[in-house]
Structure formats: C-alpha cells, structure tokens
Amino acid sequence: MRYLPKSPVERREMLAAIGAKSINELFSSIPERYRLRQPLKLPGPLSEAEVIQYFRERAAENSLGYTSFLGAGVYNHLRSVVTDVILQRGEFLTSYTPYQAEISQGTLQAIFEFQTLMCQLTGQEVANASMYDGSTATTEAVLMAERLTGRRRVLVARSVHPEYRDVLKTYAKNSGLRVEEIGYAADGRLDTKALRAALKDDAAAVVAQSPNFFGVIEPVAALADVARGPGAMLVVAVAESVSLGAVRPPAEADIVAMEAQSFGLAPSYGGPFAGVIASRDKYVRQMPGRLAGQTTDVEGRRGFVLTLATREQHIRREKATSNICTNQALCALAATVHLTLLGKEGLREVAQQNISKAQFALAELQKVPGVRRAFDAPFFNEFTIELPRSVKLVNAHLLREKIVGPYVLGTAYPELTKHALVCVTETTTRAEIERFAAALKRVLEQPI
C-alpha cells in the first residue's frame, strides 16, 4: 500500500526485535472471540487515479453549470489562489495544535494575527482562535453570557439564522437555559417593542444577527441600550462577515459571534468553516476556545504561546468554559491570508461591489410584474422579495433554466411561503442578474 513505508522484510525484522512470532501476537490482548476473522467489507483499494475518478463522477452529479442566488449563511466570494497555496504548505496543513510553542511559532503568530484582524473587523477588544462555525459560536456566546450574568433566560430574535437558533436550542435544552424568541417588525428588523416587553431583569442575553437572516441591518447600538437597561448582554451574530467592510461594526455588542466563511473559504456543501467569538477584555476569562498570546523567550525575543488555558477542558475538565478542543485552525488561517491579501482597500471594494450588485439586482427584480420588496430597512448583499405565488414552485421552474433560485423563506418561516431571500455577491455578473430577472418574469407570466 502506497501510504505505508515498510517492506515485508522490515516488518519481519521489527517483529523479531520485539520478540513476537507474528503480528497477531501483538493483538493478543483483544479476546479471541472479538477479533474479526473476515476482512472488512469496504470498497477499494483504489489507486490515486481511481480515487480522483470516483470524486469527479460525484462532482458531475451536483450543480456544475448552474447560476445560484443562494446565500442564507453560506456565501460565494472571490478567493485568491495565493490563499490555497499557503494552506497547502505542509507546515500549516500537517501540523498539530501549537502546544509546543518553540516549533509552532508559524501557527501561533498566524493565530495572533487572526485574533487581531477579528478585533479590527468587529470593533471588539479580544477575539479567540476560532470556534466550529457561526452556529456554535453563537451558542457558545450565549453560554458565555450565562456564566457572566448568572442568569438563565435568553431572548433570541427570530431574524437570527434558523439553524443557529436550532443549535442554540439543542445546547440549551439540558443546561437549564430558557430560550424565548422575539419576532420581527414590518421593516424586517428585530421588533424592539416586543423585546422591551419581554425583557425583565432575569435575561442573560439578547441575541440578534446583523445583517439578519432577511438581509436587513439591525440597529446594534440601540439594541445594546435596550438590552443593557435590565442587565442583559447583547450578543450579535454576523453570518455575512464581508459586510463588515462597509457596515458599521457591532462595537456596542458585549459579545460578537461571527462566521468567517466569507473570508476565503469555499461553500463546500456547508463546511468546514470558521466561527469566531469576539468580546471585551474584561470578559476574556469566560471566553471559550483557544487564545494565542504574545510573550518573550528566555533571551527576550518576541514569541507567541497558547494562553489562559485554565479556561479549557484539558486543564479544567468538567469546570471548563467549553468542551471545545479541536477547532477550525486551518480555516482561520485561510481567513487570515485572505484578509491580508484583501487589505484595507480590497475589503472595502469587495463590500462596496456587493452593495452595488445587490441594489442593481433588487431594482431589476422589482421591474418584474408581481415582485415586491418585502422588508424595507437597509440591507447589505441579501434582500427579501415577495412573489405572487409559492417560491418553491417558482424555483422549480427556474431550475429548468439552470438557475438555482433564492432561498425559500417558507422553509423556516411558515408565514413567509411567498418570500424569497436573494443573495448577490461580487461574483454574480450583471448578465446573470438580468437572466434571472428575465427568467423570473417568464415564470410569473405563466398561468398557475
């Protein structure tokens, strides 16, 4: 087998050195009756060429050749080849968690840079080395607020990503946390009146997303004031992180939970991505996840180490701030390289192109008879439209024209079956937007 670096002779020599007659002797501690007598029934072995062939065939059964208007938490953005060149360097790809700092300075400095970039983006003071994704980051942010406030009630906006809310409910169920949902107003933003009414002095956190699941930007500063009045913390989730290149950062939030997929990571059918938690310095000891910190060696040179480990499971076990161990380090590195390439100007331009294209798409779609803009608060690169008929049916027609239609909001919001969430990024061309609008027009002209 090509991955195994031993000849039969070497195996025999090693067994002889051990003093074992056969390899089976080394497995003698497994009771005889539990040892497999038959080889496993697995497909293969495949040569490298056959492995590639198998996956090429599967790739051909997916959506190649279609134009998509899906976002809803996973975004298609330009990625530089440079990012992948760096990611595929074995020294990053095939290294372990940087516990042995002297031979992990590359990873550690990159994490330190990632933490810095995340602070700059979010307007927060401290950011961790990554969580699994935006959904678990949001959940862990709530658990952090629970520890900080000692309270066990959480108010979550219904305009937070439905799957983020699902994950929060899964985690909350057995930890005594009560999750209540707050509706949205006519303009698509969190219903502040409902929030005020629901807030009592027992809420640990208010959770909002911005831009929210309908694409609408939330008034973070105002929400922070509302939440803090009765002593709750404001957790802001950011699913489309590119927005932070043009939209005011959620600096007033107490904790920001971000999905960094938009920074150099492929959609990859839903993962792996990279979650981030950013917050205030004063809350750092209740933060989950790894942190890299700056220090010096015995000769006074600058270096980096994993630090504040007494928060973590390998030290504190059942008293840890989280059970997370393996995180999304390589994905965080991708984000670091990507953002470094983009730089200050590049990120601003990407964000502005997203705004311009989304505004253009909205205008084009609004020209289609029967199409109405649903929520009218400002948005970034996603917006909600209302159609005169079921989005599901419309999408089925669009598919025949090789267009993957917008996200069907009715899936998660039964009251919005005619509402669609349209996403347009810098990768969407004008021609594609026009083709989509024309196809939609044809579909809506057909009798039901």
Add this chain to the structure above:
Amino acid sequence: MSEKIKKAGRHTSQSEGLIFEKSSPGKRAFELPPLDVPAIDPAKALGASHRREGVEGFPEVSEIEVLRHFTRLSTWNYAIDLGMYPLGSCTMKYNPRVNEFVARLDGLATEHPYQPQELSQGCLKILRLLEQCLLEITGMDAITLQPAAGAQGELTGLLLIRAYLEKQGNPRMKVLIPDSAHGTNPASAVIAGYQVQNIQSESHGQIDVEKLRELVTPDVAALMITNPSTVGIFEQRIPEIAEILHAKGALLYMDGANMNALTGVTRPGELGADVMHLNLHKTFSTPHGGGGPGAGPVAMKKFLEPFRPVPILVEKEGGRLALEQVRPDSIGRVKAFDGNFGVLVRALAYILAYGPGVRQATEDAVLNANYIRKHLEGVYELPYSLPSMHEVVFSDAIQKRNGVSTMDIAKRLIDYGFHPYTTAFPLIVPGALMIEPTESESKEECDLFIEAMKAIAQEAATNPELVKTAPHTTRVRRLDEVAAARKPVLRWKRAAEGNAAD
C-alpha cells in the same frame, strides 16, 4: 552536539514581523474585476448611521509580501511532512495529498448546502458511502456525520443517551468517567446536563471492574470509556463492563479517539459499546491543520437511531438520496448545515485508498509502538506492563532523579529533529511520556527516534542542564507562559495605542 544528531541539521530561518508592521498605505495584494453595474454610494444604500469608512488598522501590503510572510511563518512550524510527530492520542499520520485535491474539485467545493437535493446527489452519495464504510468499521447500526469534531461528537453521543433514557422515563443524573480520560469527556458531559463522577483506574491502568459494579447505581446514565485506554492498553473486560452497565439500564459510550489501534481488527459494536464517536482527523487522516478542522461522526446501536440530529440522510425510491429535516425524537441540530463536508470527503478518499487493507495500517501502527517500547523499556520507566496497542506510555521516573522532567526530554527531542510526544497526559501517570508513532513511520524513522530518546536519556544522566534548558536550536527558546497569562497580550495594536508591538 550537532554531529551526533542524524535527523536534523542547522538551517537559516527567515525573520518576519507581524503583517501589521509591514503595512504601508496604498499597497495592495488583491484587485477585483471592474464593477459591471452602476456604483452605489454605500452611505446612500446603508444610511449614514450604518456606514463604515474602512477597517482601521487593516494591513496594506503587496502580493509577494503576503506570500513571503506566510511562507516564512510556515517554516517555523514542525509538521508531519517533515518527520515523525509522535504525539500520543493525537494520531498524527500521513495526510495523503490526493485527499486535498478531491476536496477542492469544482462540483464539490463549490456546492451550497441549500441547493436543491436533485442537484446534490453527488454530495449525498459521498455522505452515504462514508456512512456505510464507518458502520462497517465500527460494527454499529446507525450514524450521524454532523458533529464538527471529537468533542462535539461526545456531546452528541451523550445527548442521544439522554434522549433515549428520557424516553424511558428518566434521564438519570450521572456519567462515570475514568481518571485516564481526555478532558473533553467531562466537559461534554456537563453540557449534556450530567454530573461527572470520576472513577479511579486500577493498578494496571484499566477500569476497576469490581469497583464499577458498586458505582453503577440507578442514577448512572452512562460510562464513557476510551478503548484502547489513554495508556494504550486494550480494555480486556469491556464486554463484561458493558454487561454491568446494561444490567442496570445504563449505557456504554466509547471514545473512539484511539480507533487507530482497532480498525479492521475488532469492532466496538461487537464489544458492547452502545454509542461512540470517531475522530476523522485522527484515524482517518484528515489533516490537523494546526488544530482543526476535524469531524466527529457518532455511530450507535439501533435503539438510539431515532434520536439522531437532523437532517437525516435517507434513500428514496429509485436510489435517490434525500436529507430529511423532521424527526420527532431527534435531539436537534448540533451544527448548522450538514457537517464538515470537506473533511468527510477527505476521510472517504482515505478509506477508498485502503479498502479492506486498512487493517495493515492498524497492524503497522501497533508494530511501530511495540518496536519503540521494546527498545526504550528500561531506558525509560514503563509504569504499566500490559501489552501496548498503538501507543506506549513511559514515565520520567528514572530521569527525575537528575531533575529532568518529561517536558525537558520533550523539548530536547526538538533539537534531535522530532516533534515531542504528548507530555503529562494521561493524568494517572505522573510525568508521562505518551508516544504514538502511527503506521506512517518507516523502520528508519523509528530507529532514529529510538536513538534520539536513548541519547537524551544519556544526557539526562551526564549533563542534565543541557536537557533542562532545551531546545537549543529553535528560533525562540522556552517562552514565558506565566507572563503571557498574567498580562495577556492577545492582539496587535499600533504603538501609539498602548501595547504589543516591540
């Protein structure tokens, strides 16, 4: 000392500051295609109150500077691609490059989790085949691929147990966890709403079965067991342990972190485990990437199947695959979307390359560990003498007499061209040296490692100071971790802003 070290020599490494320190306004490394729609003023689209004028402090550098920056940083890391990485319990094996290639294919990397399922049959077939392979390997009945890593797999497994017991009428209070377990076990149990009861290992590092009999009371939900244990020894009485639990209505959770010792040789499902997680970034070779991403699928017995996280992959008429979102008894989602798909692709590519021959990998892993054990036994103290599987745990008892600790030996190993083994874990072995070579090491690499470990033992006896002050050949020497924690500097700031940049 360098002339006697065969594996490594000295080599110049480039110095490199933080990227922020290289920034100069106006430089750029990325250009966009021109905008093909009318430009909209963001202030107009967003409203002045939402508008941001660029991110303060963001780097401004050119493409070559970015490439050099990260390439230089990379050369400061040790990696599997450079040599043996004998971290016990971490299974640092070769990460085949074809796996990276296929995970990046157009049609896989480009796919959106919400695209119609008729346009996702390729993705779903990959998930289906991986499920089938992992079920065959574990001897279990059902599986979820959703958890993002081992710890999330543990949590998922415990939530399955809890949901099942709740359905029986009582979720129970406690989870038993041996003192040799990974720290994630107790941390996961707490999130699942359980109290943790730590149980002491017996004198051979195994579960004390007689004691267990007393400990399994009606309020015990489950025992979490790592097999082989973290001292690399197979829990021989695991079927009996399962019976004790089952007789009291409790379940057996198996931490599959050490599955590299068992794949193709025995199956946890047949040993009595009710639910287990696998670490695809360990046993199934997906790269560790400096700490992640991973994937932690959870395999289980039939009776736990109804509680699996949604969505559930099902086969419809005509072989069409679909993800179903609604299951009345499901524990819910543990992660958005459908798991770390890109990691799952790599794991399947690994399994397909081996096929049934994956047993040979297991055998070579166990062979390497035993070969190293044989040569180092006596040079280092072996606290538990039962047969080793895929890893061997020594202690620093002999070297301690000269004031040399496992951490010192580990640091000295760096000078010999190796990554250290796992230090100070498992907790039941004071001064542990936990060595897991994996199947990826040749006899030559193992011999070099043995030679290095023997030379260090010699140094510990004759020149302990040399070992205690190691490493001597790295860019930075031992770093001040106490200062890092006492006054944390966790981000760069401009000199004028206060700290950091020096």
